[in-house]
Each structure stands twice: as structure tokens, then as C-alpha cells.
Amino acid sequence: MSVPETSHPARYWHALDDGRIQCDVCPRECHLRDGQRGFCFVRMREGDEIVLTTYGRSSGFCIDPIEKKPLNHFYPGSSVLSFGTAGCNLGCKFCQNWDISKSREMDRLMDQASPEQLALAAQTYGCESVAFTYNDPTIFAEYAIDTAVACRERGVHTVAVTAGYIQGQARKDLYAVMDAANVDLKGFTEEFYQQLTGGHLQTVLDTLVYLKHETSVWFEITTLLIPGQNDGDDELRAMTRWILDELGPDVPLHFSAFHPDWRMQDVPSTPRETLIRARDIALETGLHFVYTGNVHHREGDTTYCPTCHGELIVRDWYDLRSYRLTADGRCPDCGTAIPGRFAAKPGHFGSRRIPVRLAR
Template sequence: MDAHPARYWHLLDDGRLQCDLCPRDCRLHEGQRGACFVRQRVGAGMVLTTYGRSSGFCIDPIEKKPLNHFHPGSSVLSFGTAGCNLACKFCQNWDISKSRSMDRLMDAAAPGEIAAAAARHGCHSVAYTYNDPVIFAEYAIDTALACRALGIASVAVTAGYIHPAPRRDFYAVMDAANVDLKAFTEDFYVHQTGAHLAPVLDTLLYLHHETQVWLEITTLLIPGLNDSDAELAALSRWICDELGPDVPLHFTAFHPDYKLDTLPPTPPATLTRARQIARAAGLHYVYTGNVRDLKGGCTRCPSCDSLLIERDGYRILAYRLDASGACPGCGHRLAGRFGKFATPFGARRVPVHIGGH
């Protein structure tokens, strides 16, 4: 597909064009691309060079996003494009997010084709993931609208680094989001991601207090960089105080990659410690990921402590909630989006071909 006209920009008095999508505020001369590499100035306007192109499509379990309280056991059609507006030294998908050539090499698929494919394969939702969907907002919004017309939900997996105006448009068509809260210090954000903490916290506050989007949070724990007791306690207290105890928090394990390939992987004991700290801070739903941890993957009732959803990784072994998400023992209704539970999709990953090239 041809480059697509982009929104969220304005011309400056000095002749440059400023992108208004994210807090990077890239200022561009003719032909230049923003830090994300996919938003480019062409003449007196901006185009999105990856509209209608994807790095690939797969059907995943919703728990892989990770979302544990958004229609557990359902399948989700996942896709991303290329590029990213952060510069994380620890990126686990760097081959996609740091790509500089994929905008000419990817699978092509129009928004309507993606929605139709999700419906055809029985997916409950479509996830905009692998790289940050913020940078392909126009493509994600159009796809989400096509999905909504067919009764398909939309899920954003994002770092939450976006300005308020496009954020309103973007989340108006999303049904759920998992936001990466990469750390809880400005120093980490500046030196490890090339970004800032405050805009991410602002996005979290906006999502929880001003939208109906179901929100879960993920923090990748990196040994020696963001895993101290003090930082984990501060992060957990902020979530509990500002967002409430019912927002699920996922602590996931780092593996050496990209520019931090000399660091050790996260020990499982670190995830257990982080979960204990977060629960002590008052959070009801704290999970561990990227390691096998049966206890850390299960959902318990915050009222009577009954085991309600038993998981082994992405597999659901037992499900005891009713269609409204209520505990059968005490009647407490869990926070989340639930419905009639069918046979779970399981842990498999199914590649899907949708459009042409």
C-alpha cells in the first residue's frame, strides 16, 4: 500500500514540521523521519509509511499479551508493524521495533481484511502489539473501527508514550490495554529507554479514570536496574493509591538481549519477591511471567482467597468464575471483563496469512 496521510502534526514558523503524536515532538525537514522511523515528512505534510503493512499475524492466547482479566482463555489475532518511539536498550522485540527496512518487506493487510480474518478464525479480539501501536495510530484506529463493526474487541499493548489529543482518539476505539510501566524512576526512563516517566503515568491515570478501557500493567524486571525493594514498593504503592487495588500487575522476567545482552536473566526469586512486595502494598492481582510459576500465574479471590483461575503459563487448567466474573464461594465479583467461558484456546501460537504482498 502507498504511504498513508498521517494526523497529529503542525508546521513551525521556521519551516520544519512537528509531529504531535508523542512527547518526542520530532521536528522534521523535507524527507526526514521521526525517531520512530515510520512517520515521515513529505512536502507540507506527514505520512505513515507502514499503514497497511505488518511484520506478521499470529493467533495467540489472550494471556500472552499479558491480559489475565480480559476474557480469559480467548484467542486474539496479534500483529504489529515496524519501528518504535522509545529506544529501550533491553528491547525483547528489537528486530521488529528497530527495523529500518521492513516498511517495504511486510505482509500487506487492510483494516477490513484484519477484522474479517479475526472473525473467520473465531478470535474474540485483535491485539496491536510486537511494536508499539502508538506509532501506527492511524492504522490501528482504522482497524479497531473495522473490528468493532464485526463485534471484535481491540487490545493495545503499549508503553503509553503518547500525547493527550491522539491518546483520546486512540483509546476511544480500544477495549483493553496492557501498558508497560518499565520502571518507576526518571533516571531509568532517560538512560535505558530514551524517554520520560511522567507521560506514562499520565496515560495510566487517563486510562483508569477517564475511559472504559480495561487496564493491566506489566513491568519487566531487569537485575540491578529496576528491581530493588524500594522501587518495587514505590511502584506498587503508586498503582494502589492512584489507580486502585484491582488493576492487575504483571512482573515479567528479562532475558539478555539487544544492548543489554551481557546482563544475567532475571532469577525466579526476584519475581516472587516483587509479587510479595506488590501484594503487601495492597494490590489484589499480581502475576509473574516469562518463567514457570504456577502460584504466580493463578487468580485468587481477594475476598475469600479461593483459587478461581488456575494457570500453567498460558494454559488454563481450571476456571471457576461464573459468566459475570463472580466467585462461586463468596459471590465477590472480580475486576475485569468476563463472559461465558468456553474451551480455552491454550498455549499454542498459530501463524496466519491475511493479505497479499
């Protein structure tokens, strides 16, 4: 049975002199006449306002390890209640969640939950956090913000898994209530962003700088390496140098392997050696915490002390095999404080993935 589409007032827009309304949530600044939808498809003009058509509705809920977001320095070993909606404000040709982010079928959003139900569910299932993921919380910012507020009231953290393509007041409001984020830095050239995502690089860099200097949000960065597109040594050196100069050496960076998908099925999967080479470049640049994803690579899964280089957290995919941080998040050998958010004891959720249905 189909769930009827619902409309929830959006918060980020203003009227234009020509009778259209401009959406202000992201740099696209879609100009809409009555009944028109923005590029993301889920923000629509309805009468004299813009509404969010996916508020309170999801493409599904799942309990994941926090390392899958990926976040390696945010309560390691804990579980996170993950969900997304539909639509996206970028047009990535390599999208690996295209069945959700490119969806134009609102009837697929069969699962419903209010912000309060989500917070209660996370608490009931023993999840440390709720993650807005699968598609970008930027486009359902009102739902994400309200959920984050409800979670905070119950002592549950919230995580934005995002491309960082957001601006202005929406950026400020979203990250004012987030505890952590993983930002996709998809490449490091404007050409890559324009041709393969339909967006612009500078906005993402602005978001990263904002997170670092204007918020207390813990954030990590992920770059999906696509053969022949964004995996050249010069680009990797430029990107990691920018991270070092603008964000500092302690922001964790994850290099993830591409697999053929969506509109780039003719491009081969990323070789494991490419991720190892990228990690070596980042470490040589001076970054302290560099990880590899979607491949089995023990060194690329392990957190090392940047001072004495001892193994602190050894992972096997999403399982913690060894955890040596002190209760206050320090190296037990030399006392170096490791940046991140750590509990006195690690979680033990492991690599499970548990789909759930929320009680109504």
C-alpha cells in the same frame, strides 16, 4: 519481492513558524523538514504533511492466547490475532522485540492487510480480539484506530500492547476505540527511563491515570524486572504504592522476567526468586491481582479471590487448568465480583501460537 513503501496521511501534526512540521503523536515532538523521518522512523514529512509509511503493512500475523499479551482478566482462554509493523518511539536498550521495533528495513513488511481485512480475518479465525503488539501502536495510531473501528463493526475486540508513550489528541483518539490495553511500566525512576529507554516516566504515568479515570478501557500493567536496574525493594514499593493510590487495588500487575537481548546482553536473566519477591511486595502493598511472567510459578499464574482467597482461575503457562468464575464474573464461594471482562464461559485456545497469512 519487495513491497513498495506506501504513504498514508497522518493525523497528528502542526506546522511551525520556521517551516518545519512538528509531529504531535508522542512527547518527542519531532520537528521535521521535507523528507525527514521522526525518531520512530515510520512517521515522515512528505511535502507539507506528515505521513505514516507503514499503514496497511505488517511484519507478520499470528494467533496467540490472550494471556500472552499479557491479559489475565480479559476473556480468559480466548484467542487473539496479533500483529505489528516496524519502528518504535522509545529506544529501550533491553528491547526483546528489537528485530521489529528497531527495524529500518521497510522491505521486511511483506504482509499487507487493510483494516477491514484484519477484522474479517479475526472473525474468520474465531478470534475474540485483535492485538496491536510486537511494536507500539502509538506510532501507527492511524492504522490501529481504523482497524479498531472496523473490528468493532464486526463485534471483534481490540487490544493495545503499549509503552504508553503517547500524548494529547492521539491518546484520546486511540483509547476511544480500544477495548483493552497492556501498558509497560518499565521502571519507576526518571533515571531509568532516561538512561535505558530514552523517554520520560511521567508521560507513562499520565497515560495510566488517563486510562483509569477517563476511559472504559480494561487495562493491565507489565513491568519487566531487570537485575540491578529496576528490581530494588524500595523502587518496587514506591511503584506498587503509586498504583494503589492512583489506580486502585484491582488493576492487574504482571512482573516479567528479563533475558539478555539487544544492547543488554551482558546482563543476566532475572531469577525466578526476584519475580516472587516482587509479587510478595505488591501483595503486601495492597494490590489484589499480581502475576509473574516468563517463569513457571503456579501461584503467580493463578487468579485468587481478593475476599476469600480461593483459587478462581488456575493457569499452567497459557493453559487454563481450572476456571471457577460464575457466568457474571463472580467468585462462586463468596460472591465477590472480579474486575475484568469475562464471558459466560472461558475460551479453550490453550498455549498454541499459530502464524497465519491473510487472504488478499
